[in-house]
Amino acid sequence: MSNSQSVWKSTRNMLLVVNFTSEEELRQFREALKALGLNIHVCQILAVVPLKKEMVLLREVTSVVYCSVQEINLFGKLKNQNATKLLADHFDMITIVGDLNKKIAKVVNRVSHNIVVGVNSNVDYLTINLTTKSTSPEQILNFVKQTLEKIN
Numbered sequence: 001m002s003n004s005q006s007v008w009k010s011t012r013n014m015l016l017v018v019n020f021t022s023e024e025e026l027r028q029f030r031e032a033l034k035a036l037g038l039n040i041h042v043c044q045i046l047a048v049v050p051l052k053k054e055m056v057l058l059r060e061v062t063s064v065v066y067c068s069v070q071e072i073n074l075f076g077k078l079k080n081q082n083a084t085k086l087l088a089d090h091f092d093m094i095t096i097v098g099d100l101n102k103k104i105a106k107v108v109n110r111v112s113h114n115i116v117v118g119v120n121s122n123v124d125y126l127t128i129n130l131t132t133k134s135t136s137p138e139q140i141l142n143f144v145k146q147t148l149e150k151i152n
Contacts, residue, residue: 006150006151007093007152008145010114011038012042013042013043013092013093014044014093015044015087015089015093015111016029016044016046017048017108018045018047019097019099019100020050020054020058020066023061025137026045029137031138032141033045035138040063044063044065045064046087047065049066050069051070052068054068065083066080066082067104069101069104072103072104076106076107089112093113093115094111094115094116095117095119095144096116096117097140099120099122105123116128117130118130119144130143
């Protein structure tokens with residue numbers, strides 16, 4: 001028997017990248033991370049907002065950083081200080097839920113990481129790409145956990 005840990009058990013901190021649809025959905029993602037036993041203080045959510053002006057209206061939430069494609073300049077440099085600081089960290093796992101804009105995908109790809117997991121994603125640099133019909137944040141993250149627990 002092998003005593004190596006599963007990919008999930010070796011994950012201490014995670015960057016979860018999602019397209020922003022509502023503050024309620026972000027809250028559900030935060031609660032799902034907690035329910036999975038991950039420390040919400042070391043797991044971060046990057047919420048991709050369609051328009052920069054929409055970000056001004058959103059309230060700050062602990063462990064959530066908002067970012068917009070409009071904040072990426074012609075050379076691919078991100079002008080959002082909060083997102084730049086977040087993306088300078090190292091993450092054991094990056095989980096991308098859904099399709100990402102190509103500019104955002106390039107920025108996320110520069111983040112130091114061990115593994116990148118996509119769920120119903122179009123990103124081409126994924127280590128693992130999972131497909132599910134689930135739409136609720138809790139079901140999606142549970143599916144990721146259950147799949148990664150099987151991989152050593």
